[in-house]
Amino acid sequence: MTFLLCSRAGLVRSALLAGSLLLGGLAARAQPASRPDTIARPARPRPTSLPLAAPPDSTRPGRRLPILAGGLVVSYTGALYLLSQGWYTGQRSAFHWFDDASEWRQMDKAGHFWGAFHESRGAVDMLRWAGLPDRTATWYGGFVGFLLQSPIELLDGRDPAYGASATDLAANFLGSAALMGQQLAWNEVRLMPKYSFHTTRYAPLRPNVLGKSLAEQHLKDYNGQTYWLCADVAAWLKPESKWPKWLQPAVGYGAQEMVFNDPDANAALGLRSYRQYYLSLDVNLRRIPTRSKLLKKVFYVASIFHLPAPALEYNSRRGLVMHGLYY
Secondary structure (H helix, E strand, O other), X not given: OHHHHHHHHHHHHHHHHHHHHHHHHHHOOOOOOOOOOOOOOXXXXXXXXXXXXXXXXXXXXXXXXXXXXXXXXXXXXXXHHHHHHHOOOOOOOOOOEOOOOOHHHHHHHHHHHHHHHHHHHHHHXXXXXXXXXXXXXXXXXXXXXXXXXXXXXXXXXXXXXXXXXXXXXXXXXXXXXXXXXXXXXXXOOOEEEEEEEOOOOOHHHXXXXXXXXXXHHHHHOHHHEEEEEEEOHHHHOOOOOOOOOOEEEEEEEEEEOOOOOOHHHHHHOOOOOEEEEEEEEEEOHXXXXXXXXXXXXXXXXXXXXXXXXXXXXXXXXXXXXEEEEEO
């Protein structure tokens, strides 16, 4: 039952993330490597013979910001209402907490972090598109991921079979804070959390929980999920460096043999869950030069995924394992 409720929150998180990234991708535009809006620049002389031209729409927040804010509030309020009426339909209890910190080898917490990070990333870029200065967009949009995901805990907190999770809230907060910290420090994302998935032999053992279809398994089968942290090395190097700007190292985290969260139920199937750690490479799609606006938007959205690549794995069962192509 606990996993079903976690999957329910995961589905909502995926829907929120998809919406944020699609809007962020539509708002994405070519930007310089650094956007220092706080650095003083020499004043340019104003022409005296001709009037100043009106700034482009992208610098006038008055036109786009109310539409953006209103659309977000209406759509999110509607989504929460439909969720509370259509999914949380069982018996309600008084609000209470549930400690799930030790469950599923913390793979669900990695998912909360990843989702909040990219929801905040989409929100910051949407506010930039609406015309807000970079730092203002970061402060107002940076915690959107936390604000979007956390109210779900209010609904879970009134479910008698589950409860609100303090560690889920912490993961949501850390995801948004990680995005804000990078934007404030570098005015760009240099450490990108990513996700990859591969099918496993465990989902057929418990399809009602781990997923029947491929789409369900993406959300529910933690055995097939891997979360990555990819470093944009080129951002720290000099422009004349020979390092390929699109190539970046990546470290990953996963877990296996989790059909049940209960160790005794797992042991009855001859399973014992364990963690996996990876070292791999990644393609930084944001560094691939293109003049196509469509491709820029596609790369923006696709940058949340780690592409298949060779990987070195370490786990406590088999030690070091080399994968020719890891998904």
